[in-house]
Amino acid sequence: TQTVSQSDAHVTVFEGDSVELRCNYSYGGSIYLSWYIQHHGRGLQFLLKYYSGNPVVQGVNGFEAEFSKSDSSFHLRKASVHWSDSAVYFCAVSAGTGGYKVVFGSGTRLLVSP
Amino acid sequence: EAAVTQSPRNKVAVTGGKVTLSCNQTNNHNNMYWYRQDTGHGLRLIHYSYGAGSTEKGDIPDGYKASRPSQENFSLILELATPSQTSVYFCASGNKYEQYFGPGTRLTVL
Numbered sequence: 649t650q651t652v653s654q655s656d657a658h659v660t661v662f663e664g665d666s667v668e669l670r671c672n673y674s675y676g677g678s679i680y681l682s683w684y685i686q687h688h689g690r691g692l693q694f695l696l697k698y699y700s701g702n703p704v705v706q707g708v709n710g711f712e713a714e715f716s717k718s719d720s721s722f723h724l725r726k727a728s729v730h731w732s733d734s735a736v737y738f739c740a741v742s743a744g745t746g747g748y749k750v751v752f753g754s755g756t757r758l759l760v761s762p
Numbered sequence: 763e764a765a766v767t768q769s770p771r772n773k774v775a776v777t778g779g780k781v782t783l784s785c786n787q788t789n790n791h792n793n794m795y796w797y798r799q800d801t802g803h804g805l806r807l808i809h810y811s812y813g814a815g816s817t818e819k820g821d822i823p824d825g826y827k828a829s830r831p832s833q834e835n836f837s838l839i840l841e842l843a844t845p846s847q848t849s850v851y852f853c854a855s856g857n858k859y860e861q862y863f864g865p866g867t868r869l870t871v872l
Contacts (some may be wrong), residue, residue: 680859691766691852691863692805699859738805742858748818750858752805 652673654753662761663731668755669724669756671739678744683713686736686755693737694737695737697742698722734760763790768853768864775871781840783867793857794836796820796828797864798849805852818872843871844870 651674661667673681680699684692696707703715713724724737739753765788775781783854795810809828817828822842825847829838840847850872854861 657850668848683864684861689866691865692854694856694860694862697859699839740859748807748810748858749821750861754804 650679650741650743650749650751652739652751652753654737654739654756656756657754658757658759660759660761664728665760666727666740667725667733667758669737669739669758671724671753672720673722673739673741674720675741675743680742680744681713681715682740682742683711683722683724684738684740684752685706688735688737691739695724696749705750729758729760731760731762734758766813766853766864767854768867770867771865772843772868775840775843775869777844777871779843779871781843781869781871783838783851783853783869784842785836785838785864786834787836787853787855787862788834789855789862790833791855791857791862792833793794793855794830795854795856795861796826796836796838797852798822799848799852799856808838808851843869845871847871 653672682697683695686692698705698715706712734756736757738755742750769784792813796808797805811830829837851865851867
């Protein structure tokens with residue numbers, strides 16, 4: 649069974665700062681990892697995914713994430729945040745082969761102050 | 763142009779009543795999903811579908827039915843709504859590593 653943990657419930661930064669949102673997972677087999685963003689009152693929007701290959705994957709709007717097998721992590725980063733990046737970010741994991749299950753993390757609320 | 767739409771966006775229902783939530787996607791995805799989102803529980807899968815005519819139980823299917831009459835449409839049905847089903851419901855299309863969500867339906871059961 650795969651599990652996912654987002655240790656930071658809230659992160660506050662200033663506009664123009666860099667930010668890293670943490671995601672750790674637990675699963676013994678091949679795995680898909682994804683990040684989603686949810687603005688207030690909206691549905692989740694897909695940002696990026698990783699399955700294999702280059703451990704650094706690029707997403708939309710300047711986001712990137714880095715997979716680390718040794719740390720069981722898939723942290724999301726952005727070099728310079730904008731106020732419009734304020735939202736809740738969800739990490740998600742699913743087994744690479746078979747099954748349907750997607751496990752979403754509890755989310756990290758990012759607040760970007762002007 | 764929104765690829766996954768949901769209706770209604772808001773719904774107030776009475777306990778014991780029947781509620782149908784509708785979802786339409788123009789992504790031509792085979793797989794569609796219904797989730798509910800509650801504070802403290804995150805996103806939980808109710809039902810999903812692999813294609814027209816198929817419905818499968820997710821993690822919390824009790825009290826819910828689903829219907830997939832076509833590639834584009836996927837409905838969630840609450841035959842006898844209860845206050846514990848008050849929540850925000852999201853439909854999605856895609857696959858397990860890349861999903862596209864609708865805007866959500868806020869359901870209140872009184």
